[in-house]
Amino acid sequence: MGALVPEVDQRVITGLLTTRLARTKGRRLLLVHGKYAAGGPEEFSVPVGDGTRRKVRVTHTTSVLGLTDAWQAHLAAEGADLLVVTTDVPGERISLDLLGEMVRSQIIAVDEADIVKQLFGAADLDPRMRRDPWLWLPAALIDAEADASQGGWPQYGAVLTLDAAMRALVGVRLGLEGLFEGGASVDVDALLAWSRTPGGPERLAVLSEAERRGITEWLAQSAGEAASVLLRLALQGRGPEATALGVLASVMTGDTASADAAVALGSVFGLGSRPSELRAYARAVSGTLTRWIGEASGRGPQSEEARQWVVDVLHQADRLADNAHLTAALAGNPFLPSGFQARLHGLADALSEGPQAAQAAWEHVVEHQLAAVLYPKRVELARMAVRLLRWLEAPEPAVSSVGQAVSAHVADWGWVDRALAQLWVGDGETEPVLAQAYRAVHDAARRRRALLDKAFAAQLGPWVQRATAAQPGGALPIEDVLRTIALPLAKVRPPLVLVLNGMSSAVAAQLGEELTGAGRWSELSSDGQRAAAVATIPSVTVISRATLLCGRPVSGGQSVEKDGFTAFWKQHRHAAVLFHKSEIPGPDGQLLDPRLVAAIASDDVVGVVLNTIGESLDHGQRSALADWSVSRVKYLAELLNSARGQGRPVVLVSDHGHVLDRTKVEVRPPAAEGVESARWRTGAEAGEGEIALSGPRVLENDGRVTVPWSEEIRYTPRKAGYHGGAALAEMTVPVLVLAPSAELAPAEWSELPRESIQPSWWEAETPSAPVPTPVRPAKRAAQAKPKPRPQEGELFADDAVKVPAAAPPAEPAMLTLGQQILDTTIYKHQRKFVRKSPEHKVVASVIDALDHAGGTLSLAAVAAAAIGSGGRTNTRPEGLVTVLTRLLNIEGYEVISLIDSRTRVRLNRETLREQFELPEESV
Template identity: 85%
Template sequence: MPELDQRVITGLLTTRLARTRGRRLILVHGKYVMGGPEEFTVPAGDGSRRRVRIAHATSVLGLTTAWQDHLATEAADLLVVTTDVPGERISLDLLGEMVRSQIIAVDEVDIVKQLFGASDLDPRMRRDPWQWLPAALIAAEPDAAQGGWPQRGAVLTLDAAMRALVGVRLGLEGVYEGGVSVDVDALLAWSRTQGGPERLAGLSEAERQGITEWLAQSAGEAAPVLLRLALQGRGAEATALGVLASVMTDDAASADAAVALGSVFGSGSRPSELRAYARAVEGSLTRWIGEASGRGPQSEDARQRVVDVIQQADRLADHAHLTASLAGNPFLPSGFQARLHQLADALPEGPRAAQAAWEHVAEHQLAALLYPKRVELARMAVRLSRWLDTPDPVVSSVGQAVRAHVADWGWVDRALAQLWVGDGEAEPALAQAYRTVHDAARRRRALLDEAFAARLQPWAQHATAGQPEETFPIEDVLRKVALKLAEKRPPLVLVLDGMSSAVAAQLGEELTGAGRWRELSDDGRRAAAVAMIPSVTVISRATLLCGRPVSGGQGVEKEGFVAFWKQHRHEAVLFHKSEIPGPAGQLLDSRVVAAIASDAVVGVVLNTIDESLDHGQQSSLADWSVVRVKYLSELLNSARGQGRPVVLVSDHGHVLDRTGPEVGPLAAEGVESARWRTGTVPGEGEVTLAGPRVLENNGQVTVPWTEEIRYTPRKAGYHGGAALAEMTVPVVVLAPSATLAPDGWSELPRESVQPVWWDADAGTSVPARAPAKAVKKTGQGKLKPRPQEGEHVADDAVEVPVTPAPAAPTLGQQIVGTKIYEHQGKFVRKVPDRKVVAAVIDALDASGGTLSLAAVAAAAIASGGRTNTRPEGFVTVLTRLLNIEGYEVISLIDARTRVRLNRETLREQFELPKENE
């Protein structure tokens, strides 16, 4: 005899009340559940509700008594009696009162159709193994406050019914209405909810089994594993256990690891299920990591979810003795540590092995989310490894050394500064590997400082502005750079006091990397000037801002800056630290904002870096971003809004204190500052400098060239000495548009700014102008090759053109010589010259397939292309020429700031023979 509850009775009556014909007694075959409500209301179908009383009788006498009692009360309209009395034993009196004059048998299928508003059900729901489903749907119906079951249309399908049932039974929000799919992501989230797994455990065995089998079909083979874990009370660690299951996806997994994993999951899980479960969990974690990479509360929630899971997984792996077997796992923190350990082993093997190991570190799924600084530090070590593998650099002159420092050696300093701070979480082996690379690079850099000091000593005796040697004294920055920019638009001159070449490298990379600023140059490289001697603020900054060698404070700087620009018919204004901040609610003083909006040349001195040398921690000087320089972002935004070019320049660089607290100041005579003194007898690591560029002590000072000497108590960093990092003044010229470039200037590609060893995939830099093909001929008539960067050539050398030997056609030349290219050109307006297209293809090919937009434009210009060509427009023309039938030969990547060439597709589309043929 079926057991009936209020939901079944309600569903049954809803289908029958329209045919009662005034009768008030309904007999139903079954037994009403104990404890169920004896009276309730049901919908009548016309918008009204009828009151129902429930009773149960096991005999004809009981039926008669229940009916007589009902007639004696006015409480209810209908009487429903559940009974097992056969119909033939019912008296005629009762039959006359009964709806349809018969005992009604419950048809659960009819009730389900009514509950879902369907005219029919999926036929499978009437057969094994789904016969349990109608009763489960009736029992699980949401109450009226939730709106009951959603209406499914003419036919209620098995999947729709199961989705509705699973949504309600497991508490999966939104699933039973049909708005959310039941996938592993949803089940993993459910497994961590309070009480979620208990809902499943409370179901009948048939219903549990049916739900499990359906989820295995709809959500995948991973679902049964997850549900078993939930039933075992392990739902809270189900996701973490999925990370451990990745042992089964490794072909090299040992038998011991498989046994250990089996003990974790129990004997009920098949290897194929565990592999599917591992893949499903990894997919969910990958999506969570993507969500966590954004901003806002949801990203923070996703980040915390990831952290909780992977930390739990690491603990479970350790408890199950699976940590070693999971060393290659791309999600576990222990896996990240294992990759760093492999990097420590690879660094001594050379740059190729180190690069491969670093790429393995960077490929860890949590690298960018949780360990970006550790990954970047590892990258710095690999970069230094590549630099150490390059030919020994040479110092041939002061000008050459300063240019080389801003273009190359300052980037070494940037990596060294970060490596010196180190990784506080690094294991001893990794820390030692970093220290070995750091110390080797420091020794090499020290040789360059020593060689530079030897060149600086004779140079200082006669060096002045306008010397024929390619030196760029600091007093010429305004004349050679800012004054040129003013021909198009008065610039904003930002003096970042103490900015070294290392800091400029990082700031320039950040500012141009997002595509908001274009770096400009007049000779295809970043400018570098030489500071005054000693390289201290009171001398070098005043000289920079006045445009002539001078010593003085802020008053001298203001007067000199205005006077310089007045001499060149421009109004000008200079702001110092106390004049920059605005009142409450304003970031910048209104006078600064008004000046930038005017037609005057504006200068602003920012002291953040210099003050950090005095008061900051050494670690704070190792890594600089734009937001760390106070007011820099606001000033740049203001200049960009007014269409102004910007000159980022320092008055001098700095060195960091790496000696440690146990090393005190050097005892010496005539100490005037941390890095210069008046004594005339230089000791080891020092040099005495004299001449017109020395503006202290009557033109003669003694300064250290090594970073390890200081004369005053310890600070985070110093300036005033003769090291390259102090004497080099980087000059970064930025503009919101390349149209602000003065005549003869052009946009400076990123590839021309950073050294070739900085990135492993960097190819040959693309020059802004075509290099002259020539050799040097000395006065004695001898020929020798054009010198490379760092080599010195006698001043009497003259260039003699040399015709190069015939060479095989380049890839670009082969492409533009094909019939297919000629045909493509018929459908493109204003096709560039063939040699221009060929040169760009070759430049992309030489760089490994990617170049910045600026580098592509530079390659085009160098081969005779138009100088006013918009890089984006030029690349659009290239895509029309080279992208045949939609295949991407040329494409824009990285937020449309870089161009990528697919070499294989290019050769295939233009039907070039295979390269090994």
């Protein structure tokens, strides 16, 4: 019989008393069928319903005489008021005098279910908890109650369900209490994190076999087959590598699965894992890693922690794959660093196959989960190589004049220089095979660029001899930048003129992309393109910057610039002030000098000279000149913010550009005649790669100098970069006009859509993509009647070539996507509930523009499409998109939305077709 006597401990007795004390009716003796656990406390207290506690003494006996002695001893003792005796004595042998003292006058059998109900405040239990295979659960819940959070088990209501009980138990046993708040279910994501916590898997290992097996089976039912694999790994002591092993398990999925890979994987996981379990485990780990990579892409300590965890896990996975000879089988894995490297190797091969193959290979690189988080610079470097390859496949560019060349350089060839600079510098991690592929593209592009510089020099010689301020020969001289660009702006709101000393077209391309892409600035233009001026000769600061700021050809330092800047604006009835390097920083606690801040807040024209780029040419590292951002130009962000706060437009202009040093040796002997600086001399004899220039545009050596057009020539000791020569990158002066709002545009000016600024080869072409047109601000544009749209047989609206009347009628054109939407009953019904809806032609035009562009356009391009439709919108671009969301986002589905900090518009084509019930064959 002894084997049938249950062992009870303090928790069981406490539970029994808590459920029985209310019915004691003053009795002080409780007999329990069982055996008190050895080493348990003999005295303790238990809670009573009114908030007080009763003192309890516990003992064990196996005879009737022992029961009598224990009771008598209890009566004689002081302290405890309740005696609990555990015994195996049958109830019929208990004397009548003891029966009268006993609670309920009988020996109490231990009913663990009753105790559990009491602990959880439930009236009943899930019936499954009283049957196999869950008979172990009540005892486990009683045992784990002491480890529950303060206050004991949570109260779940009238019936304690099996899942609620298991959530409570698993939370305490495995240390996952917070996981189940609000009734949440367990998932592999949480278990993977748990498997890596110190001591986490050991908490499962120390449980009894029945409880361990029950928890494992419940987790597998709740979280899927993957949980079984994970828990087996945890019990084997392999919890810290469980996530990494899940990456290896991906060899069981996809097209690369093979029998050899399965055998190798089996040796890693050992016996007991079914293929379906391993596939489920691989999918679960993939989902977890994707979420963690998403967290790692942010900023702050939490993102940095996630990033480090991802790095550690995936490098661990690569080591495990190498040990198991699975690296080749996992080459296509989207998480492993080795897989990312394999994709880059594929790109290296594709670069020799042409732009389409290279673009596809680059997109494959970008699809790797680590691309954006861990390798953004390597991805961007690969992208630059693909971009240059597209440029090399484009028709051979030509130089027809100085003005055409500098405009083309700002619009196109400067972007080439930007990509070339990044490829030349590299990232320090590129493997030889990839570096060789990049260098082949780089060198081919450099050869083409050198031909353009040579052709430009041929045009520059004659132009310099006859060009004057009055007759600039189709170009914009640098002295006319203030008059032609800054002065019209001042009629609306005095501008802030920021002179970035040495800013090349390549740097301007990157800065402009960042500033307009953030959605904070609109870029304006008087002729639908970014402006480009021609520097003085030689293209050095002392001449070119003074000429720019004074509005006339002149040479001089800061005092000349200040006086000339003030005089120019005074001549045009504007007060003006110019700030140089030492006048920009403020005192402690202030970013900008208070006088500069006050000037920007006034109605004066304000000029500021920033020397960061120029100083980097002399003192910076080569790598520092390949990648420019707003934050790298000292004080630029602060000045732009200040201008925005005061509603000022900004003219971002250079005094000259620069070339980078790409030479390994001196390419011009020290004996070169008349050396004045790194890139110009007075010697008359021009050698290979040089040109002798003379004329009114030459402001040194009585109007005659010799300068190199080749970027490879320098006359002085090596630096990071140079200026003063006649290369396009030095002679081109980019001018960016930025405004907080397009409303600041002068009459007949326009906002430049981002798509019109980037050269066509910069991004992969989208079939049938429309060319965005400049967006003119409505408040100053003449209210002309819209011109009729081209009809069938017309080429252009203005000079139409019409089909003769006798010609047979053309086949009816297929309806565009926008027209199809407008024809649906759903759209017509939806339009009734949207006030001030745009005209039909506007809605159709915007839908079609987005569709043709692949689903995404800038706000400016969307506005251009709306204006180009000839219809009325009665709202600004962002307001137009808001109205379109009311029209097209049926039942809350996101058909059209603003993205990228509300600067771009995205159309979900498939959702649009589905919501408006277009037939599948419609395109």
